Amino acid sequence: MSTIALPPAETTRIEQPGRAVRVMRYMRRNKGLAIGILILFGLTAFTVIGLMTINPKHAYPLSAALKKPPSWRYPFGTDFFGRDLYAAMVVGMWQTAVIGLLAGGIGTLVGVIFGFISAYFSGKIDASIRTVCQILTPIPVLMIQVVIAGSLDKRDVTILTMAMIVVLLAWMGPTLVIRSQVLTMKERQFVAVAKLSGVSDLGIIFKEIMPCLLPFIAAAFVAQVFAAVFASFYLAVLGLGPLREPLLGNLIWAAQSQGAFFNGWWWWPIIPSVAMILILGSLALINMGLDELANPRVRRTE
Amino acid sequence: MTLKLAIRRLLFLVLVIWAASTIVFFIPRLSNRNALRERFGELARTGGFSPQDLEKIIASMQQQFGLDQPLLHQYWTYLGNIVRMDFGYSLYRYPSTVSELIAQSLPWTIGLLLVTTILSFIIGNLLGAVAAWPRAPRWLRLTATPFILLTGVPPVIMAILLIFFIGFRLKWLPLGGAYSVGIVPTWSWSFALDMLKHQILPALALIFGSVGGWVLSMRGMGITIQGEDYVNFAEHKGLTGGRIFRDYYLRNALLPQITGLALALGTVIGSAIIVEGLFGLPGIGNMLNLAIRANDFPTIYGIVLFITIAVALLMTLVEFIYPLLDPRIKNS
Numbered sequence: 001m002s003t004i005a006l007p008p009a010e011t012t013r014i015e016q017p018g019r020a021v022r023v024m025r026y027m028r029r030n031k032g033l034a035i036g037i038l039i040l041f042g043l044t045a046f047t048v049i050g051l052m053t054i055n056p057k058h059a060y061p062l063s064a065a066l067k068k069p070p071s072w073r074y075p076f077g078t079d080f081f082g083r084d085l086y087a088a089m090v091v092g093m094w095q096t097a098v099i100g101l102l103a104g105g106i107g108t109l110v111g112v113i114f115g116f117i118s119a120y121f122s123g124k125i126d127a128s129i130r131t132v133c134q135i136l137t138p139i140p141v142l143m144i145q146v147v148i149a150g151s152l153d154k155r156d157v158t159i160l161t162m163a164m165i166v167v168l169l170a171w172m173g174p175t176l177v178i179r180s181q182v183l184t185m186k187e188r189q190f191v192a193v194a195k196l197s198g199v200s201d202l203g204i205i206f207k208e209i210m211p212c213l214l215p216f217i218a219a220a221f222v223a224q225v226f227a228a229v230f231a232s233f234y235l236a237v238l239g240l241g242p243l244r245e246p247l248l249g250n251l252i253w254a255a256q257s258q259g260a261f262f263n264g265w266w267w268w269p270i271i272p273s274v275a276m277i278l279i280l281g282s283l284a285l286i287n288m289g290l291d292e293l294a295n296p297r298v299r300r301t302e
Numbered sequence: 303m304t305l306k307l308a309i310r311r312l313l314f315l316v317l318v319i320w321a322a323s324t325i326v327f328f329i330p331r332l333s334n335r336n337a338l339r340e341r342f343g344e345l346a347r348t349g350g351f352s353p354q355d356l357e358k359i360i361a362s363m364q365q366q367f368g369l370d371q372p373l374l375h376q377y378w379t380y381l382g383n384i385v386r387m388d389f390g391y392s393l394y395r396y397p398s399t400v401s402e403l404i405a406q407s408l409p410w411t412i413g414l415l416l417v418t419t420i421l422s423f424i425i426g427n428l429l430g431a432v433a434a435w436p437r438a439p440r441w442l443r444l445t446a447t448p449f450i451l452l453t454g455v456p457p458v459i460m461a462i463l464l465i466f467f468i469g470f471r472l473k474w475l476p477l478g479g480a481y482s483v484g485i486v487p488t489w490s491w492s493f494a495l496d497m498l499k500h501q502i503l504p505a506l507a508l509i510f511g512s513v514g515g516w517v518l519s520m521r522g523m524g525i526t527i528q529g530e531d532y533v534n535f536a537e538h539k540g541l542t543g544g545r546i547f548r549d550y551y552l553r554n555a556l557l558p559q560i561t562g563l564a565l566a567l568g569t570v571i572g573s574a575i576i577v578e579g580l581f582g583l584p585g586i587g588n589m590l591n592l593a594i595r596a597n598d599f600p601t602i603y604g605i606v607l608f609i610t611i612a613v614a615l616l617m618t619l620v621e622f623i624y625p626l627l628d629p630r631i632k633n634s
Contacts, residue, residue, distance in 0.1 A: 135314075138614050139322045140568035143606040147326050150594060150602050151333040230456060237458055237576055239594050252462065256580055261470050261477045270466055273459045284454035 026293075033289025039282035043093065043275075050090030058087035059246045070267055077267040079251070080258045085271055088246035093275060095159050095247050099232045102163040103170065104225030110167075111174025111224075112217060116205060118175065119182035130179070133172040141169045142234055149240035157242045166231045173227070174220040181216050185209045215294035222290055226283040233276060248272040308622070315618045322610040323384050326603050327377060338363050340597050341393050367391075384611075389604030394596040400604030403589060410480070411585035414501065415574050418508035419563075425509070426516025427559055431552050433517065434524030437543050446521070449514045457511025457573040461580050464503050464510075476500050478581045504581045508574055512566070519562055523555040530554070557628050564620035568613050575609075 017025070027034040057063050061081035070077040076085035118129040148165050149157065185191060186209070194208050235241055236249025239257075243250060255269040338360050346356045364370050367390065368379060383390070389400035426449070432438045433446035452460070469477040481487065481497050527533060528551070536550045578587025586605055593601035 135318055135321050138318050138568070138617050139325075139610055140572055140613050142568075142572040143609050144322070144325055144329075146590070146594075147329050147603060147606050150599070151330040153333070233456070234458070234572065234576055238579065238591065252458075261465055266466055266470055269462050273462045276459055277455050280456065281454040 030289050030292055032285045033293070036282045036285030036287075036289060039278055040286065043278055043282065044097075047090055047093045047097065050086075051094060054084075054087045054090055056087065056091055058084040059091040060244070063087075067265055069265075076271045077265075079255070079268045080260075080265065081254070083246060085251075085267070088251060089248075089271060089275055092246040092248045092251065092272065093279075095245060096229055096232070096279065098159055099163045099166065100225040100229040102160075103166040103228035103232070104221055106163075106167045107170040107224040107228065108174050108217065108221040110171040111220060112178050114171065114175040115178025116182055116209075119179040119186065120201070120205065126179075129175065133176055136169065136172050139169075142231065144169055145231060145235055146238065146240060149235050154243065157240070159242060159245065159247075162232050162235065162241060162247075163228070165235070166228045170224060170227055170231070174224060177216065177220055178213065181213055182209060185212055215290065219287060219290040219294050222283060222287045226280065226287060229279060229283065248276050311618055311621055315614055318614045319384075319611050320381075322614070323381060323607060326607050326610075327380055330599065330603065331373070338367070338369075338393070384607065387608075389607060390600045392593075392598055392601045394593065394598035394601065400601050403601060404586065404604065404608055407585050407589045410583055411574065411578065411587065414504060414508070414578065414583070414585065415571065418505050418512075418574070419570055421505075422509045422512045423516060423559075423563060426513040427520045427556060429513070430517040430520025431524050431547075431555060434521045434528070435547060435551065436528075437547075446517050449510075449517050451514070452510055453514030453518060455511065457508050458576050458580060460511045461504065461507035461577050464507050465581075469503060475503050478583075480582070480584050500581075500583070504577050504583060507577050508570075511573060512570060515566070516559070516562075520555060520559060523558060524551065527551055527555045557624075560620065560624060560627065564617045567616055571609055571613060 027037075061083055063082060063084065065074070065078055065082065067080055068074050068078045074084055074086060076089060078084050079088075114129055118126045145165055145168075148168065149162075152161065191204060191208055194204050199207070232241070232247070233249040236247050237253050237256075239253045241247050241250045241253070249272075251272040252269050255265070255272075258265075260266070260268045342356055342359055342363070346352075368376055371379075387401055389404075391397070391399050392403055395403065429446040429449060433443050435443070455463075465477055468474050476482065476499060478500075480500055481493065482500075485493060485496060487493060532554075533546065533550050536546045541550075575585075575587035575590060578585040579591035582588055586609070590602065590605050592598070593605065
């Protein structure tokens with residue numbers, strides 16, 4: 001019986017790069033996500049620094065000179081009603097963020113709850129939730145939002161009600177996504193093992209399934225924020241927003257009703273449009289990036 | 303498609319229309335706004351009649367609109383009216399009914415929608431298919447990239463940017479309106495040309511706003527199709543690249559996109575309406591814009607319901623047509 005003399009094991013430790021390095025490396029592969037986060041970070045910095053330095057009163061009518069093109073004093077110009085558009089952008093951006101985060105958060109939360117209930121308990125509950133979702137999905141959401149916003153008293157339309165209007169018909173998407181994901185998770189072996197070991201329903205939901213779903217929930221949340229910003233923007237462009245507030249869509253509505261282009265005040269509609277492109281573009285990039293993170297199957301095959 | 307499936311689809315369509323009408327019926331009645339009082343109060347303020355007359359007028363109008371009936375009774379009549387596509391009278395342009403107003407502005411909207419949807423569907427799908435096709439020349443594949451970057455830009459903002467660059471800066475095309483101010487609509491070539499000129503920017507805005515979505519989904523579809531056995535087989539048979547692209551690759555990748563078209567309809571129509579309003583074209587969008595400004599509630603609700611029903615109908619239509627295009631799902 002001969003033993004093979006093994007050379008003394010060399011103690012080479014594999015250097016695990018730090019967390020930050022790994023995140024940076026992933027970002028280099030997933031460029032869309034990185035660019036999206038960068039733009040969003042820039043917008044946040046603009047809003048936060050702006051909120052600290054401007055006088056929010058200048059975002060409302062009759063607080064600045066009228067119809068001045070961009071200059072040193074007014075970097076974004078002023079509008080027909082005497083709003084400093086720089087202040088209006090800062091406040092409008094902040095309000096857009098509030099609507100997006102609030103509506104996106106509530107929509108995702110409701111979607112996650114309904115999706116879990118529907119998939120986990122199945123049977124009649126599942127059938128009814130699914131049917132409601134299926135009936136509501138083909139109805140153009142914007143149209144119903146027009147009815148709701150139009151029926152409200154103008155004084156009742158605030159940033160908060162805008163968020164609520166948007167969220168009322170926005171939970172179906174995340175519900176269906178989470179439901180289908182939970183349905184596939186439920187059949188996995190680790191859930192069966194947990195069940196056999198006597199873990200309670202709630203324990204399985206929160207300790208076993210939820211952690212696996214986090215990337216999907218994050219993606220659904222970003223998608224919801226995108227949809228909420230988009231919807232509130234469209235409503236405001238139609239003149240159904242809180243008309244006094246310098247919401248980005250309101251500025252465009254006001255510019256359009258005063259014939260800004262016909263009168264040569266080009267900066268008035270252009271500045272909120274560019275801001276909106278940056279917001280929606282960064283959210284779309286982050287959403288696509290998260291999709292890639294959550295769903296390796298859609299990773300680019302190029 | 304079996305008869306049973308067809309009946310189920312139709313029942314679903316009825317259910318969707320019923321749900322939409324019910325929402326549109328009950329939401330305004332939950333609010334404390336009184337459309338009639340607002341409209342006639344406004345007229346009373348601008349002069350014309352005394353406050354005592356105001357109450358009388360409101361009472362008689364309420365009777366005429368059936369608003370003095372119990373709620374459930376109103377609901378039943380309302381549902382009956384919806385079936386007959388009767389959305390009541392416009393408050394702002396009173397003697398005309400909402401249906402008449404819709405019929406007047408519908409051709410404009412349909413024209414714009416049809417042209418832009420078909421064009422962006424074709425352009426987007428071709429570009430997407432080419433972008434995923436490894437044998438295509440590099441410059442052709444790269445043409446898809448700018449459109450993908452535009453995906454996040456809503457058509458409305460696209461419209462504003464186009465107005466700014468092409469209309470305002472370069473002065474190539476008009477800034478808005480259906481035809482030049484001071485021109486009398488006639489059946490002449492010069493008028494048709496003028497009208498067409500005013501349609502270019504809105505159409506471009508809608509096309510640029512939606513091509514990116516088609517490019518993205520088609521590219522994804524194309525990548526999956528390339529791995530299929532029948533594409534491999536076609537290559538080994540020695541078919542020409544063009545033939546494989548057209549008959550084996552494009553045809554199969556295009557089918558799911560048609561379902562996508564049905565799903566996108568709601569968004570497409572919503573965008574078209576807002577873009578129309580922005581340009582002041584005399585379509586449904588402009589009508590909705592005016593109705594919102596004038597607090598003309600019956601018109602707002604009528605337009606909303608009409609669009610909802612149209613979208614639901616079109617979606618069902620696509621579902622019925624689909625099995626004719628794709629024989630594989632005939633029996634499933």
